Amino acid sequence: MSSPLMLTPQMFELRRLQMPLVRPFRTSFGTETVREVMVVRVVTDHGEGWGESGIESAPLYLSEFHNGADHVFAEHLIPRLFAAGPLRAEHVADILRPVKGHRMAKSALEMALLDAQLRAEGRSFHRSIGATRTAVPVGVSVGITNTVDELVDVIAAYVADGYPRIKLKIEPGFDIEPVRRVREANPDILLQVDANTAYTVADIDHLAQLDAFDLLLIEQPFGEDDLVGHAELRRRISTPVCLDEAIRCIDHVRTAFALGAADIINIKPARVGGYLAAIEVHDLCLAHGVPVWCGGMLETGIGRAANLALAALPGFTLPGDISATKRYWTRDITGTFDLVDGTIAVPMGAGFGVAVDTGFVEQITFERREITNAR
Ligand code: SMG
Ligand code: MG
Numbered sequence: 001m002s003s004p005l006m007l008t009p010q011m012f013e014l015r016r017l018q019m020p021l022v023r024p025f026r027t028s029f030g031t032e033t034v035r036e037v038m039v040v041r042v043v044t045d046h047g048e049g050w051g052e053s054g055i056e057s058a059p060l061y062l063s064e065f066h067n068g069a070d071h072v073f074a075e076h077l078i079p080r081l082f083a084a085g086p087l088r089a090e091h092v093a094d095i096l097r098p099v100k101g102h103r104m105a106k107s108a109l110e111m112a113l114l115d116a117q118l119r120a121e122g123r124s125f126h127r128s129i130g131a132t133r134t135a136v137p138v139g140v141s142v143g144i145t146n147t148v149d150e151l152v153d154v155i156a157a158y159v160a161d162g163y164p165r166i167k168l169k170i171e172p173g174f175d176i177e178p179v180r181r182v183r184e185a186n187p188d189i190l191l192q193v194d195a196n197t198a199y200t201v202a203d204i205d206h207l208a209q210l211d212a213f214d215l216l217l218i219e220q221p222f223g224e225d226d227l228v229g230h231a232e233l234r235r236r237i238s239t240p241v242c243l244d245e246a247i248r249c250i251d252h253v254r255t256a257f258a259l260g261a262a263d264i265i266n267i268k269p270a271r272v273g274g275y276l277a278a279i280e281v282h283d284l285c286l287a288h289g290v291p292v293w294c295g296g297m298l299e300t301g302i303g304r305a306a307n308l309a310l311a312a313l314p315g316f317t318l319p320g321d322i323s324a325t326k327r328y329w330t331r332d333i334t335g336t337f338d339l340v341d342g343t344i345a346v347p348m349g350a351g352f353g354v355a356v357d358t359g360f361v362e363q364i365t366f367e368r369r370e371i372t373n374a375r
Contacts, residue, residue, distance in 0.1 A: 006086035007044040007117055009373065012078050012109070015039050016066060016367040017300075019329055023154075025298065026143040028171035028198035029060040035298055038066055039333075039361075040073075042112040049116030050356055052306075053108035054270030054297035061196070061297075062104070062224070062245060062271065069105045074371055077102070077109055082373040089114035093273060103248055103273035110274040111306065111352075119351035124309070126346050126353070129279060131312035135343040138311075139165030139319040140327055141194065141296065148178045152185050158327075164342040165190035165216070165319040171198040176209045183213045190319065194219035197245055201229040208237045216318065217242040217264050227252075231261040240264050244295060248272060250281050257288055264318065268295035269310060270303075278310055286315035296321030301334025305352040308337070312346050333361050 017037045024033045036057040042049050059065040076099050081087070084095045092110040099106070118125055140163045145151040155166055168182060170193045183191060192215055199207065199221040207221060217240040222229040224245035234241045240263035247253055248271055256262040265285050269278040285292045294311040297303065304322060311320045322344060325336040334354040337344050347353030 004088060005046060005117065005120055006088060007046050007113060007120070008086045009042050009044050009081055009113065011043040011370055011372045012073070012112070013041040013043075014070065014073055014369045014371070015041070015361065015365045017333070017361065017364045018366050019300070019364060021298070021328060022326065022330060024143065026145070027169050028144070028196045030058070031143075032298075036066060037300055038069060038108070039300065039302060040108045040112045042109075042116055044113070044116050046120035047116055049112045049114065049119060049351060050302050051108040051111030051113075051115065052270075052299055052303035053104050054268065054299065054303065055104045055108075056297075062248070064102060064104045069102070070369065072099070072102045072105050073109075074369065077105055078371045081109065087113070089117050090276065093276065104270040107270040107272075107274040110276065114275065115351040122350050124348050124350060124353055125275070125306060126309040126312060126348060129309065129313065131309055131346070132314075133312040133346070134348070135340070135345045136308055136311045136316065136322070137164055137319040137343050138322045138339070139163055139167055139190070140323045141167040141321045142169065144169045144171060144174050148181050151178055152181055155182055155186065159186060159189060161324075162339050162342050163323070165192070167192045167194055167219075167321065169193075170195050172203070176206075179210060179213050179215070190216050192216040192219065192242075194244070195221040197221070197223050201226070201232055204233055204236050207233065211238045215239045219266060220244040220246060227256055227259050227261040230256070231259040234260060234263065242266055244268070245271075247281070250277065250284060253281055253284055257290070262290070265290060265292045266295040267292050267310070268297060269306065270297060271295070275306060275310060279313070282310075282313050282315045291315070291317045293318035294320030294322055296323070298328055300329075301325065301332045301337065301354050302352060302356065304337055305334065305347045305354040308344055308346045309352070331360065333357050333364075
């Protein structure tokens with residue numbers, strides 16, 4: 001047998017892109033109309049690859065944010081990859097382990113190298129992880145609206161598009177009534193809610209009112225470190241409790257299970273440090289019989305392609321936040337993903353299977369930085 005391909009990274013290019021959303025996206029922590037996205041391109045001795053960080057411009061979803069990530073990439077993470085010599089994507093997590101946290105930044109680097117490696121090997125990510133499904137059921141995440149009437153209209157349009165599952169963002173003052181109205185208008189849809197940490201344990205009796213609406217789950221109502229609070233919530237409501245922000249590595253999953261803090265886990269690869277870590281989280285949840293689904297960070301086609309392949313693994317039994325391209329962008333930096341019978345097809349080409357439109361990327365770049373291996 002020939003020895004496995006090893007890559008020597010020669011240059012990492014960090015780009016910050018400005019992408020207008022087709023409609024503003026409001027959560028409990030803010031409203032976005034133009035999304036700032038950070039992507040990474042790696043050039044190696046065996047070709048190039050692309051990664052997407054999922055990091056936001058401000059530290060409001062998690063602690064990572066673009067200006068901080070820019071420093072961490074340049075001063076702490078990329079120098080360690082250059083110093084490591086020839087490597088495979090499977091080695092990246094260990095090489096970067098001395099740097100604490102910064103998992104979304106680490107994920108983007110591993111992802112770019114994984115794309116380059118798989119392209120050089122002529123293999124698809126989908127096949128390399130043993131996924132079998134060729135299309136996956138998906139849902140749509142709907143932001144907070146100014147009025148409940150507007151929310152009902154927005155959701156009617158998504159249901160007409162064919163989405164089998166709707167997720168509503170909630171916050172104090174926009175929760176029970178909107179959910180009641182949406183459920184009345186759509187008695188049969190799969191419906192779930194996401195609070196992005198906007199509540200505390202003092203709100204448990206209030207949140208228990210959601211039990212009347214046959215929700216698939218309530219996602220991350222309490223703080224990202226409040227596993228004990230989520231365990232208490234789980235004992236006191238019948239709606240299944242799902243964790244998002246609380247799960248930043250596999251140890252958090254183990255802790256959540258030990259405390260009885262989660263019925264369901266949202267897996268976002270960037271949040272847990274990369275696609276390879278995400279597969280480990282998936283495997284652990286599958287072994288515990290805990291359903292998972294793939295979360296979203298309003299990705300470009302790069303992240304969307306990878307998320308679709310991940311979501312084709314058998315433990316992803318709930319529809320993911322992986323919507324069609326037109327739900328996010330009038331123009332993406334890759335080809336488009338379309339909804340067909342409530343599913344999206346998994347790209348099957350080498351690497352993550354998408355071609356990046358570099359001309360368009362250049363047009364929407366507002367910051368670009370190259371970090372070259374001086375050795
Ligand atoms: O990618 O369709 C998407 C958005 C999914 O709601 C979504 N993501 O907490 O799950 C979540 C949020 C995090 C991003 S909010 C800017
Ligand atoms: Mg969430």
